[in-house]
Each structure stands twice: as structure tokens, then as C-alpha cells.
Amino acid sequence: MSLRIGITGVAGRMGRTLVQAVSADSRLALAAALERPESTLLGADAGELAGVGKQGVAVSGAVADVVGDIDVLVDFTLPAATLANVAACREAGRAIVIGTTGFTGAEEAGIREAAADIPVCKASNFSTGVNLCFKLLETAAATLGEESDIEIYEAHHRHKVDAPSGTALSMGQVVADTLGRDLNKVAVYGREGQTGARARDTIGFATVRAGDIVGDHTVTFAADGERVEITHKASSRMAFARGALRAAAWLSEREPGLYDMQDVLGLRT
Ligand code: NAD
Numbered sequence: 001m002s003l004r005i006g007i008t009g010v011a012g013r014m015g016r017t018l019v020q021a022v023s024a025d026s027r028l029a030l031a032a033a034l035e036r037p038e039s040t041l042l043g044a045d046a047g048e049l050a051g052v053g054k055q056g057v058a059v060s061g062a063v064a065d066v067v068g069d070i071d072v073l074v075d076f077t078l079p080a081a082t083l084a085n086v087a088a089c090r091e092a093g094r095a096i097v098i099g100t101t102g103f104t105g106a107e108e109a110g111i112r113e114a115a116a117d118i119p120v121c122k123a124s125n126f127s128t129g130v131n132l133c134f135k136l137l138e139t140a141a142a143t144l145g146e147e148s149d150i151e152i153y154e155a156h157h158r159h160k161v162d163a164p165s166g167t168a169l170s171m172g173q174v175v176a177d178t179l180g181r182d183l184n185k186v187a188v189y190g191r192e193g194q195t196g197a198r199a200r201d202t203i204g205f206a207t208v209r210a211g212d213i214v215g216d217h218t219v220t221f222a223a224d225g226e227r228v229e230i231t232h233k234a235s236s237r238m239a240f241a242r243g244a245l246r247a248a249a250w251l252s253e254r255e256p257g258l259y260d261m262q263d264v265l266g267l268r269t
Contacts, residue, residue: 002026002027002028002029003027003028003029003071003248003249003252004029004031004032004069004070004071004072005022005028005029005030005031005070005071005072005074005245005248006031006032006033006034006066006067006069006070006072006073006074007019007022007030007032007033007034007046007074008033008034008035008063008073008074008075008076008077008081008085009034009035009075009076009077009078009081010033010034010035010046010049010050010059011035011039011041011049011059012076012077013159013237014099014237014240014241015033015035015050015076015077016049016050016051017050017237017238017240017241018074018076018241018244018245019033019046019047019049019050019052019055020051020052020238020241021238021241021242021245022245023047023050023052023053023055024052025245027249028245028248028249030046030047030055030057031057031066031069031070031071032057032060032066032067032069032070032073033046033049033057033058033059033060034059034060034061034062034063034066034085035059035060035061036061036081037061037062038061039059039061041059042058042059042060042061043058043059044058044059045057045058045059046058046059063084063085063088064088064091067088067089067091067092067094068092070094071094071095071248071252072094072095072096072097072248072251072252073085073088073089073094073095073096073097074096074097074099074244074245074248075096075097075098075099075100076099076100076240076244077100078100078102079100079102079103079104079107081100082098082100082103083107083110083111086098086110086111086114086120087114089114089118090114090117090118093117093118094118095118095119095120095121095248095251095252095254096119096120096121097120097121097122097244097247097248098120098121098122099123099126099240099244101124101162101165101166101167102161102162102166111258112258115257115258116256117256118256119251119252119254119255119256119257119259120251120256120257120258120259121247121248121250121251121259121260121261121263121264122258122259122260123170123243123247123260123261124165124166124167124169124170125166125167125170125215125240125261126239126240126241126242126243126244126246126247127232127234127239127240127243128239128243128265129232129234129239130167130217130232130234131243131261131262131265131267132267133171133217133219133230133232134170134171134174134262134267135267136230137171137174137175137178137219137230138174138178140221140228140230141174141175141179141221142178144221144223144228145178145179146179147223147224148221148222148223148227148228149198149200149202149204149220149221150175150202150203150204150219150220150221150222151204151206151219151220151222152164152168152171152203152204152205152206152217152218152219152220153206153208153216153217153218153219153220154167154168154205154206154207154208154215154216154217154218155207155208155209155210155213155215155216156208156209156213156214156215156216157209157210157211157212157213158209158210158211158212160209163207163209164189164205164207165207165215165217167215167217168205168207168217169183169205171217172187175203175219176203181201181203183203186201186202186203187202187203187204187205188202188203188204188205189205190205190206190207191204214235214236214237215232215233215234216231216232216233216234217232217233218230218231218232219231243261243264246264247259247261247264250263250264251264
């Protein structure tokens with residue numbers, strides 16, 4: 001039997017791409033599609049919305065009405081919506097894949113608490129390439145980190161609402177963890193004016209928002225006389241969608257707990 005997938009934020013950039021990815025995978029069935037309760041698209045066919053033809057699934061505005069029909073909910077929306085969906089999945093005993101970014105520390109803690117009861121896979125970036133980069137960053141930080149200045153650059157499309165990107169923050173976290181630094185203390189978010197000389201321990205973040213850039217990330221390790229740059233460039237949202245659905249299939253066979261894409265890909269050491 002196919003795995004029953006629910007997609008929320010189905011009219012969004014990621015939501016539409018997820019519907020396309022589900023319709024292309026015979027192991028998966030689109031079982032529910034959700035949007036904001038006030039959306040004008042409620043009742044529309046989710047497949048037609050995503051340009052893949054009728055799927056026989058009408059867009060709903062109430063997660064409680066459909067959560068019983070699915071095995072895993074895939075959520076790329078906004079933090080407030082995701083938290084409500086986590087609560088609905090917890091209530092119904094369903095797994096959830098979370099791609100939404102921009103949570104506060106308290107919101108992260110709430111998700112961690114819900115994961116005591118249901119399987120949750122949350123990742124700031126579901127692409128396989130970015131998750132490989134996380135591993136490469138560990139190696140680079142362990143080898144070069146103490147002798148180099150570390151700067152993280154990210155660029156995204158003009159519609160993105162949070163900065164720096166969740167992926168850039170995750171990259172900073174990997175580097176900070178590897179070097180035993182507290183990211184909250186060493187992160188520098190943008191520079192302007194008389195900043196003074198750079199402190200060696202800092203990890204700098206630079207953000208660009210422009211055009212239709214899907215997602216570029218570069219981490220630079222700049223030492224005296226040489227530098228290493230680890231770069232990932234996403235050219236299509238399909239990389240995130242396929243990764244999120246791979247996570248959904250993996251999660252459907254897991255015990256309750258909080259997982260990420262490193263777990264799904266078997267990259268955690
Ligand atoms: P988007 O604005 O195009 O889509 C978000 C959709 O969520 C919209 O259609 C909106 O109407 C809908 N929504 C809002 N509130 C809702 C609610 N209560 N119920 C149902 N739907 C609701 O945004 P996007 O570019 O698709 O990105 C969405 C999120 O995913 C962002 O946080 C982004 O940073 C993140 N993202 C993560 C990854 C990853 O790999 N983890 C990749 C891309 C984007």
C-alpha cells in the first residue's frame with residue numbers, strides 16, 4: 001500500500017513542488033492538501049494547483065478534518081502554522097516532516113517536546129547535497145577551523161522572509177559545535193560602520209536577497225596564505241521536495257523522536 005502523504009502550505013512554492021514530487025512517485029499517495037483557513041483556494045484540486053492534473057484531493061483549511069487520513073504530514077509553511085500542525089499530529093498520533101524555518105528557541109523546544117510522542121523529522125535543508133556539505137564542514141572545521149576566519153554567505157530569492165537562512169544557521173552550528181564554540185556568542189550577523197578588527201573566534205553571516213535565487217550557500221575558511229570554500233547551489237526546489245519525501249518514508253517506520261536529514265541519510269556519526 002502507498003504511503004499516505006499530507007501536504008500543508010500546498011499553494012506555496014514548496015507545497016506545489018511537493019505535490020509534483022508525490023505524483024511522480026508510485027510509492028506515495030497524496031491523501032490530504034492544506035492551506036490557510038482563509039485561502040481563496042480551499043476546495044481547489046491540489047494536483048491542478050500544482051500543474052500535474054487532477055489528483056482528486058481538494059485543498060482543505062482544517063488539519064483536524066484530514067489528519068486521520070494520512071500517515072505523514074509534510075509541512076513547509078510558517079512557524080505559527082507548523083506549531084499548530086505539530087499539535088494536530090501529536091493529537092492524532094501521526095508523523096510530521098518539518099521544512100519550515102525561522103523558529104524561536106521556545107518554539108524549537110515545543111517541537112522537541114512533541115517529539116516525545118510522535119516521530120518528527122525537522123531539517124533546515126532537505127537536499128542531499130547540503131547534508132553532505134554539513135559533513136564536509138565538520139572535516140574542514142576540525143582541520144582548519146582554529147587557524148582560519150570563518151564566514152558564511154547565503155543568497156535567496158526576494159520572497160524569503162527570514163534571515164540568515166535556516167541552512168546558513170545550521171552550517172554555522174555545525175562549525176561552532178565542531179570547534180567547541182557557542183554560536184550565540186560568536187555569530188556576527190552583518191557588518192556596518194566602524195566595526196573594529198575581526199575577532200578570530202567569530203563566525204560571520206552575510207545575507208543577499210535577490211531575484212529568483214533558489215538557495216546558494218558558501219562557507220569560507222580563510223587562513224593566512226590560503227582559503228577553502230565549501231559551496232552548495234540549489235537550482236530547483238525539487239531537491240528539497242524529494243529529500244523531504246525520502247524523510248517521510250523513512251520516518252513512517254520510526255519510533256517517536258526528533259530526527260533530521262543526517263539521520264535519514266545515515267550520515268550521523
Ligand atoms: P511560500 O510562502 O511560497 O509557501 C508557504 C505556504 O504556506 C503559503 O502558500 C501559505 O499560504 C501557506 N500557509 C501559511 N499559513 C498556513 C496555515 N496555517 N495552514 C496551511 N498553510 C499555510 O514559502 P516557501 O518558499 O514554500 O517556504 C515555506 C517554508 O519552507 C519557509 O520557512 C522556508 O524557509 C522553508 N523552506 C525550507 C526548505 C528546507 O529544505 N527545509 C526548503 C525551502 C523552503
